[in-house]
Amino acid sequence: MMNMHAMPQQPPQNTQPNQPPQQQLSQHLDNITKVRSLIGPLRDGLSATLKTAAQTLQQNSLIDTGSQKGVDLPLPRFDKNLEEFYSVCDQIELHLKTSIKCISQQASAQRYLPLAVSVTRTDALGTPDGSGTLTYPQFLATANAQVAFAKEVHDTLVAAAQNISPTE
Structure with missing residues (x-):
């Protein structure tokens, strides 16, 4: 039984290598939004895992005490539910680490290169223009x-x- 919330559909992202700080900030917020959207599936996965564990424990207890001779109904698999729960935890961890990296890169960029990079202009003429931006070749x-x-x-x-x- 696959949890449809474990792998949410995500909109295509802009994956340019050197994004201006404003785009990095929106990407950071996007990762936080993804984490928030995974809280529901995390809660559901934990609930399903604990419910399956309780059912399995109860059924094994009934079999051990002799009240029940065998497995009447197949129970959901505990290991599968636990794996789905860990999968959501891994996704949350990945998004949080990505957010931390984005914040770190943005802070470094502001500290060591406070000018914005214009990825639309590629001419490498002289120094930065009057707008306070660098062209991409100047940035490189x-x-x-x-x-x-x-x-x-x-x-x-x-x-x-x-x-x-x-x-x-």
């Missing part, structure tokens, strides 16, 4: 420069650590 160049600088700092620290450590 800035990100590559930041990565190169971080690698250079890392290499310098490793070299300094090797110079400090005593050689045998």
Whole structure:
């Protein structure tokens, strides 16, 4: 018996790699909305799991005491209900982790690159235009420069650590 609420239909999402902060915020809110929509199936799954466990325990108790000789009615499978419950829990965990990552990326973007990125403009002419936005190629160049600088700092620290450590 498959729970139809375990895998809700989701609208197609914009999956551009570098979204402006406003789109990231809406994606974060979308993940929170998905978590909220999964609370009902989570509650139903827990209820079904506990109900199945209680029925199975009661039937096994009746068989053990001798009141009942065998299984009259097939009961829903406890392991299947438990698996559906865990599936919903995993979906909620995934959406919450994605929300945390979105918030972290948005905070980093605001801290290290406070300008918005215009993905519609691809011309790489000079510095940012008067609107306070970067073109996508300018954004890539800035990100590559930041990565190169971080690698250079890392290499310098490793070299300094090797110079400090005593050689045998």
